[in-house]
Amino acid sequence: MRAFSDMLDRLAFTSSRNAKLVLVRDYLRAAPDPERGWALAALTGDLGFHAAKPAMIREAAEARVDPVLLHLSRDYVGDLAETVALIWPPDPDYRPNREPDLSEVVEALTRAKRHEVRGLVERWLDALDPAGRWALLKLITGALRVGLSARLAKTAAAMIRPDGLEPVDVSEIEEVWHALEPPYGDLFAWLEGRAPRPNADAPGRFRPVMLAHPVDEVTDFPKLNPADYAAEWKWDGIRVQAVCEGGVKKLYSRTGDEIAGAFPDLMEALDCQGVIDGELLVVREGRVAPFADLQQRLNRKSVDPKLTASHPAAIYAYDLLALDDEDLRPLPYLERRARLEALVARTASPRLHLSPRLAFETWDDLALLRADPPVGAAAEGLMLKRLDSDYQAGRPKGLWWKWKRDPHLIDAVLMYAQRGSGKRSSFYSDFTFGVWTDEGALTPVGKSYFGFTDLELKQLDKFVRDHTTDRFGPVRQVKATRDFGLVLEIAFEGLQRSTRHKSGVAMRFPRISRIRWDKPPREAATLDEVMDLLDRIEAGGGRTVRSAGGSQASPSG
Structure with a gap:
């Protein structure tokens, strides 16, 4: 488990694609079977444990730590697994003679009944250091989030091919992937030249797709x-x-x-x-x-x-x-x-x-x-x-x-913010924005957590901290009136009617296109304008939104 957790920790803080490939390649070369096969399955999203749920992890932590302290820590850290990994107090009466290895964890969770999982997880947490606990909790919840796609993990696997053998392209791995089962012993045997390529000719198999x-x-x-x-x-x-x-x-x-x-x-x-x-x-x-x-x-x-x-x-x-x-x-x-x-x-x-x-x-x-x-x-x-x-x-x-097609664009006003997770756990990076109603109030129309640079994230985070007016658990309400607030230009792919949202509308793939430091909040879009745009989209018409002040926003189509 130590080697697996070290790899995940380094992946989480490595931004270079090539560096990530080398990290995974080196792990797959060094780790034994079936350890590396289970690791590859976790990295590609093909490993899941239905009996292990985040609620169970939270309940186990609440039994060891004051629940109020745990929840406050979770609000600050922004991620349940990271919080539990850092705050977990080992049982002083438990004396493990070794850390669990990855294969042991996978095989035990695969066999365990739902009522047995919590006891297993607690003992493993007692035996691991904070980095190992984090890796364990991410593994069992299926939320690794280390900036590595499934295709990139398969590309790293192709790189373990020894020198002197004909290189294997990642597309060859994808061609046979759906005929394989974790922990992929036949895959590694082929990649290392110890066995022929696995047969992928089973009826009903998936073919790797071509992309543009x-x-x-x-x-x-x-x-x-x-x-x-x-x-x-x-x-x-x-x-x-x-x-x-x-x-x-x-x-x-x-x-x-x-x-x-x-x-x-x-x-x-x-x-x-x-x-x-x-x-x-x-x-x-x-x-x-x-x-x-x-x-x-x-x-x-x-x-x-x-x-x-x-x-x-x-x-x-x-x-x-x-x-x-x-x-x-x-x-x-x-x-x-x-x-x-x-x-x-x-x-x-x-x-x-x-x-x-x-x-x-x-x-x-x-x-x-x-x-x-x-x-x-x-x-x-x-x-x-x-x-x-x-x-x-x-x-x-x-x-x-x-x-x-160019995205739709509207100007909206920042209303709420929440801390992110992982590398963003110390920043307010999840933003809810709204538009003006006929009554002069703001109503939320979307939420986004990307589209801005690292520098802009720091600026947004500072604005939230300087202008917080109320708190609702991890959520911060930000000052937003017609005369003061932060306008965000929001790009999105589409609109749909929604009975689940107060505004009656939901956006598809919203992201922050620009931060409009120059624009007063009163000139942001209105709900009527958003609904007019929805009507035009449903009718197959134009893609332009006008601001409340009457000026035309940037056309997007």
Whole structure:
């Protein structure tokens, strides 16, 4: 456990991508099996313990520490695991002869019944130092948050290949990943040259997805020939891979999570032998519904007939990776597209649509489409795909591009703040903002914790500390009147109606675009203006918000 906790601690305070890769590579080279396999599973998010919950950790800590002191410490530190790791008083009557190792923890938690977990965790906490406690608690709650993506962890695993053997690309690991089980003994045997590559040809397997680079119209378009590319809508849903082969049907998210249980109606309607890459959407009478409708069906283990009837799921297909046991990924895009068109036409299912190609001759033609999609095209931008591109895992340069629409922008007023977690636990970094109502009061419309630089974070933190007017547990209310307050320019991808929020509206992906130190709060947006924008979005109209003072905010589309 000591080596694992040391690695996590160093990862949390390392910002360099290459340095993180070296840390994980060195750990995987040095740690024995199955220790390193469980560590890799934790880093990639493939290790979970359903019997271990944060509430159990809090209850265990409250039994050892004064609850008021614990809660005050949690408010200051900003993270439950870190707080418990630092404040935990070991049992003076318990004399452990060694620290638990990672394999012991994983295997015990896997076998343990729910009522046994707390006792196990308490004994381990007694035996570990603060860094080890933090690693243990992060491990069992599945919230490592050390700035390492699953793909980066797999990239580090590929780097353990000994010199003299042919290098392994991360895409090769992703190709076999879903045929493997932790602690990945066969994976490490292959990477170290002790065994052949694991077989990944099982029916229903996931194929690593191909991703796009953001395009910069100023620097990239002059280098690109429009005649070399096809254009499609970038649909506002979630990327999925529908697999129907060998009698097995699966529906995967872009990260390889199996989500078919939430979409039984869609899976029943899919009747083809192939692997389709596309966008999962709610479609009613041929019109794509907003993303908010799809959210009603996501993250569910099962759905009832009423929900499937009111929110019918469908796939807008834009690529075909396999057909009748033939791997199509080495073929150029145009040939894959032709086969996809024939498959969709042959299937003739209302749950499977062909994502249309858009006619254009110049980048200016595309810019007009991007700025004003037709009604019924719930699109967040455009996708550009080279006509001769094969289907490659990862994000190859120059083959696929995404050209997202400019975000919506409004000016809102800072209302509340809360400390962050991890490296931000000492800063107020989670901000709630609002707009003006007809009564002259502020009503919250969103919350954001990113979009600003480290320097701006320090400035925001100081503003909150200098102008706190009330406290609600960890939340600080910030002074905000029509004559005094901090205006934030908020960028966001969309709006939806919400009965859960007092304002009646919720934002999608809000972030702080600019801090408007220069703007008086009275000139921030009003709720009426936000609702007008929502009406225009639902009608497929413009993307401009006007301030309460009548001046036009920056257009975003």
